[in-house]
Amino acid sequence: xxxxxxxxxxxxxxxxxxxxxxxxxxxxxxxxxxxxxxxxxxxxxxxxxxxxxxxxxxxxxxxxxxxxxxxxxxxxxxxxxxxxxxxxxxxxxxxxxxxxxxxxxxxxxxxxxxxxxxxxxxxxxxxxxxxxxxxxxxxxxxxxxxxxxxxxxxxxxxxxxxxxxxxxxxxxxxxxxxxxxxxxxxxxxxxxxxxxxxxxxxxxxxxxxxxxxxxxxxxxxxxxxxxxxxxxxxxxxxxxxxxxxxxxxxxxxxxxxxxxxxxxxxxxxxxxxxxxxxxxxxxxxxxxxxxxxxxxxxxxxxxxxxxxxxxxxxxxxxxxxxxxxxxxxxxxxxxxxxxxxxxxxxxxxxxxxxxxxxxxxxxxxxxxxxxxxxxxxxxxxxxxxxxxxxxxxxxxxxxxxxxxxxxxxxxxxxxxxxxxxxxxxxxxxxxxxxxxxxxxxxxxxxxxxxxxxxxxxxxxxxxxxxxxxxxxxxxxxxxxxxxxxxxxx
Ligand code: ADP
Ligand code: ZN
Ligand code: MG
Numbered sequence: 082x083x084x085x086x087x088x089x090x091x092x093x094x095x096x097x098x099x100x101x102x103x104x105x106x107x108x109x110x111x112x113x114x115x116x117x118x119x120x121x122x123x124x125x126x127x128x129x130x131x132x133x134x135x136x137x138x139x140x141x142x143x144x145x146x147x148x149x150x151x152x153x154x155x156x157x158x159x160x161x162x163x164x165x166x167x168x169x170x171x172x173x174x175x176x177x178x179x180x181x182x183x184x185x186x187x188x189x190x191x192x193x194x195x196x197x198x199x200x201x202x203x204x205x206x207x208x209x210x211x212x213x214x215x216x217x218x219x220x221x222x223x224x225x226x227x228x229x230x231x232x233x234x235x236x237x238x239x240x241x242x243x244x245x246x247x248x249x250x251x252x253x254x255x256x257x258x259x260x261x262x263x264x265x266x267x268x269x270x271x272x273x274x275x276x277x278x279x280x281x282x283x284x285x286x287x288x289x290x291x292x293x294x295x296x297x298x299x300x301x302x303x304x305x306x307x308x309x310x311x312x313x314x315x316x317x318x319x320x321x322x323x324x325x326x327x328x329x330x331x332x333x334x335x336x337x338x339x340x341x342x343x344x345x346x347x348x349x350x351x352x353x354x355x356x357x358x359x360x361x362x363x364x365x366x367x368x369x370x371x372x373x374x375x376x377x378x379x380x381x382x383x384x385x386x387x388x389x390x391x392x393x394x395x396x397x398x399x400x401x402x403x404x405x406x407x408x409x410x411x412x413x414x415x416x417x418x419x420x421x422x423x424x425x426x427x428x429x430x431x432x433x434x435x436x437x438x439x440x441x442x443x444x445x446x447x448x449x450x451x452x453x454x455x456x457x458x459x460x461x462x463x464x465x466x467x468x469x470x471x472x473x474x475x476x477x478x479x480x481x482x483x484x485x486x487x488x489x490x491x492x493x494x495x496x497x498x499x500x501x502x503x504x505x506x507x508x509x510x511x512x513x514x515x516x517x518x519x520x521x522x523x524x525x526x527x528x529x530x531x532x533x534x535x536x537x538x539x540x541x542x543x544x545x546x547x548x549x550x551x552x553x554x555x556x557x558x559x560x561x562x563x564x565x566x567x568x569x570x
Contacts, residue, residue, distance in 0.1 A: 087288040087326075089319040090296060091248035092203075093311075095261060096239050097271045098210070098279035099142040104236035105209040106133030106176065106366075111238075113277065117231040125236035127172030132365055135160075139207065139238035140369065143183055144379045145268040146240060147205045149386055152187035154376055160207070160366040163358045168230050169212035177241075179360040182206035183369070188244075189264065190388070191256040200257050201245040207369075210237040240270075246285065246296060251312035251319075258282060258308045266450070267387055267412050273450070275307050282311055286318045287332065297322075298332040302346055304339045314339040318346055390415055398422060398429035407437050413452030417461075424462030431465045439482055455486045464492045472496060474503050476549050505552040507559065510543070513551070514559045517542045528564055536560065 103110055107124035123131045147154060161179035184205040190197050212232035223229065242261065248254045262280055265271040272279045282305050287297035302318055305311045322332045336355075337346040385393065387409045394415065395405035408418050414436075421432045436454070443455055454461070464482060467473050473481060473496060484495050496502055504510055517539060518525060528535035543556045 084320055084323045086291060087319070087323050088291045088293075089248075089250055089315065090246045090287045090289060090299075091250075091254050091315055092246035092285040092299075093242075093244045093248065093254060093257065094283045094285070095242045095244075095258070096208075096210075096281040097146070097242060097261075097265050097273070099139055099238040099240060100269065100271055101136055101138045101142065101238050103136060103138075105136050105139050105207075105238040107236055109236065112233055115233055117229070118233060120233045121235070125171075126232060133176065133363075135366060135369065136238060140183070140371065141375075141379060142238075142270040143205065143207055143240045144371065144376065145270045145383060146242070146265055147184035147187065148376070148380050149264055149268045149383060150187040150189060150202055150205070150242075152184035152202060152205055154184050154371055155181060156371060156373075157181070158183045158206075158369045158371070160363045160369065161360045162363050163208075163360055165356055165358060167211065167214075168228065169214045169232070169235070171212070171232060171235060175209060175211060176363055176366070177208035177360075178206035183240075183371070188247075189257060189260045191253055191260055193253055193256065198247075198253070200247045200253075203243040203245050205240050205242050208239050208241060210234050210239050246287075246299075251315035254284065254315055255308055255312040258311060262308070262450070263387060263409075263411060268383055281305075282308075284311055284315055284318075286315055286322070288319050288322045288326070298334050300332065300334065300346075301336045302339050303336060303349065306341070310339060310341060313344060314346060317344065321346070384412060387412075394418070398433070400430060400433055404430075404433050404437060408433060411450055411452035414449075414454065415452070417452065417454045417458045420458035421462040421465075424459050425466045425469075428465055428469055431469065432461065435461060435465055435482075439479060443482075443486065456482070460485055460491050467492055467496065471505060471552065472503060473501055474550065474553060477501050477503065480549075501550065503552050504547055504550050505555050507555060510547070510551055510555055511559055513543055513546050514556065514563055517546060518560075518563050525564065536564065539564065 101111060104125055107122050109120045109122050109125055112120045124133055144154065158178055159181040160176050162174040163177045163179070164174040166173060182204045186202060188199050188201040190199050212230055212235040215229045215231065218229060244257070248257060262273040262275070265280070266273045274280060275282070284302045284305060285299045286302060287299040289295070289297040300318060300322070302314050305314055318337070325332055334352040336349045338349045339346050391402070391405045391409045394400060394408055395402050400408070409415050418433060418436055421436075422429045425432065440454055440456070440461070441449065444453070448455070464478060464485065468475055468478050481492055481495055481501060484490070484499065485492060488495070521542070524535050524538060528539070539560050540553070540556055543560070544551055
């Protein structure tokens, strides 16, 4: 059998760091890149006799994500201790939620080649992060065989978002993560940055014969540091499982580590070595009660969600659903569009086109996610309005945009300073057209002899002679007059 006789089945477990000011159960500030062990206290260091206190902001941010994803919120949920031993886990357990999570159900819609598809969520629960172990470091006075521990991250608030096994390919998993990242950012709950570890994903992958309805044995893949790696790792793992089955070897349930260098996975632990976490309710923390009022308050504070915003952009500004959806890349990006439209309401379509082509092409991946456009919305609006009122040509506008980005100046200042104004004056252009025609008798003969393509060549020559500033419509008209004029004699 070949890989195409199988279907991949994927469920993702995503850890997402919440953007709180302080940690989940103590008052230590959440820091990134600070001096090691500089943001710690007896609670997050797991000293005996201390008591954790739940951070209300953590719950509010988790509720934002859960409500935005359409989950059911549990009026009461329970914190549990997940027990394991590791140097970066000072208490010897992680506070998490187990059989009574904060939220269940809900889901995200992803776009696939076959159309829109709803990916169900199993649950969203609250937990705290562990610290960080370092096995490689630049310091010569520390023996290379030692490991160092930084506990700044210990106790950082996380949510874990678990999907049902509804995804069917690496591409769908990729789309799901892009949508999920957009959502957690959209509702201001997380930075959603996978490279910095504020979004982390484990992928559960199994395969089965097409048409089969029972699930195959799954393999969990860890160490996926980018959305692109998730896609690659899933594709690689599905192929590995298919090859194994074809050789008559059943898939073994295990956890495997993605190795970015070789783009392969290697076994980490088998089912037999799987940890028994001995979960039990944390006696130090009471039941988490989320009132109807709290839920309503959070719901009211949510911005219009991406899909709804896309639909409203399309209807209010007369855009295609596709363009409107692209404009909801991130909330600041959609905001930039609407801000630009407020300065030049006559042409939302033109503004959308510029944002989605020229502007987007000049944005880094990080800028795209953050919606950071390289020019102020006001200047984008005036760029489009100067094309619309005929001051500049579309071609010049592209050069102008580059200048705007480089200098930060407004289009009007640059048009004056660089003399970019489009030439529409028929007298002026008529002179240029005449000169070009007179200087190229052979091309004129060729055109008149039936070589229609020569017309474009003439347009090009006039454009060149005017430094690209000639109004193309006027040039066309003048050239037609000059070349198509009835011949004398
Ligand atoms: P575990 O008990 O190993 O944690 P769960 O049933 O809690 O497994 O599921 C964890 C994740 O794995 C979920 O995202 C779920 O959708 C996914 N999953 C479960 N079974 C399969 C399977 N057979 N193939 C692919 N993904 C699966
Ligand atoms: Zn602390
Ligand atoms: Mg599980």
